[in-house]
Amino acid sequence: MNGHDDLIALQSASIDVGKIIAAIAEAQAGAIATFLGTTRCDADPDGRMLMALDYQAYEQMALAQMRRFAEAARQKWPIRRLAIVHRIGKVEIGQPSVLVAVSTPHRSEAFDACRFLIDSIKAEATIWKKELWADGRQTWVHPPQHSSKE
Amino acid sequence: MTIHLKMFAILRERSGAAEAELQLPEGADVSQAVAEAGRRFPKMLDLLPRAAVAVNLDYAQRQVVLHDGDELALIPPVSGG
Numbered sequence: 001m002n003g004h005d006d007l008i009a010l011q012s013a014s015i016d017v018g019k020i021i022a023a024i025a026e027a028q029a030g031a032i033a034t035f036l037g038t039t040r041c042d043a044d045p046d047g048r049m050l051m052a053l054d055y056q057a058y059e060q061m062a063l064a065q066m067r068r069f070a071e072a073a074r075q076k077w078p079i080r081r082l083a084i085v086h087r088i089g090k091v092e093i094g095q096p097s098v099l100v101a102v103s104t105p106h107r108s109e110a111f112d113a114c115r116f117l118i119d120s121i122k123a124e125a126t127i128w129k130k131e132l133w134a135d136g137r138q139t140w141v142h143p144p145q146h147s148s149k150e
Numbered sequence: 151m152t153i154h155l156k157m158f159a160i161l162r163e164r165s166g167a168a169e170a171e172l173q174l175p176e177g178a179d180v181s182q183a184v185a186e187a188g189r190r191f192p193k194m195l196d197l198l199p200r201a202a203v204a205v206n207l208d209y210a211q212r213q214v215v216l217h218d219g220d221e222l223a224l225i226p227p228v229s230g231g
Contacts, residue, residue, distance in 0.1 A: 037231045055230065058158055058223055061207040062230075086230060098231050118231065126204070126223070127230025128159035140160040141229040142200075 004074070007083040008066045010057050010127075015085050015096045024081035029103035033110035035118045037098040039091050042131075049134045055088045055097065058126035062086070069120040073102070076116070077109040084117060086127060097129075151176055151218035153183055157194070159226050161201065165191035174216065180205065181212040183222050194224075201226050 007023060021032060042050040066084045073079060083101040091097045100117045104110040121127075131139045153172040157165050172186050180203050188195045202225040203210050209225075216222065 056159055056162075057230070058156065058204070058225070061204055061223065064207050122228075122231040124209075124228065125230050126158070126225055126228060128226065129229050130159070140163065140226070142160060142227040143229060144227070 006070050009085045010059050010088050012089040015099050020083045021101055024083050024101050024103045026080045026103055029080040030105050031107040031110040032103045033114040034101040035114050036096045038096050039093050041093050050131055051134050052090050052092050052132045054090045054130040054132055056128050057088050061126045065125050069117055073113045073116055077104060077113040079104055079113055153216055154221045155187055156223040161194045161224050161226050164194040178216055180210055180214045183216060
């Protein structure tokens, strides 16, 4: 646990965006930047639809990584409060799968910190998604290299 | 010595196991553990060159020396978000 009351979680429940943003609001923070990653509608080359994504995590490591990313962000920007929440298990298309929210005194540092956090998570956090297709096929998503694309 | 192996995503699917115990000689390094994991679960052999490794929750290079009781995770390319 770090010395701040950062909200860092992996959860199977849906992400309550309004509740989290309310939780990181603060009198000294003039800005809250929020990034919401949502499961994107897709079709395979044969036109079959993607129905949902199923997330698996190496939970202990992913949580430790997120705490480290949060600490690194706090070294660089004057963060008041911070939230990182990632879904695990099945997430229907169009639903939020990850939320990063940061409150800071001014907006530019909120944007920069938020971007740093989501880029770090996408590049390094030990979380994987499996695509669940309409015809019952299931395919793990493993990018060509550990990278922060998308 | 005993190493606690953890496997995720496609590697878990191929091996049919989320975890296993590996018996390795004292002083063995990460690359020896990965090779042993490949012998135990040959169906994931072709994917191991692309897998990263974590030892006790931190990414680790292949030459890192292991100790009895270490937790070694095979990490296929991540795709969270």
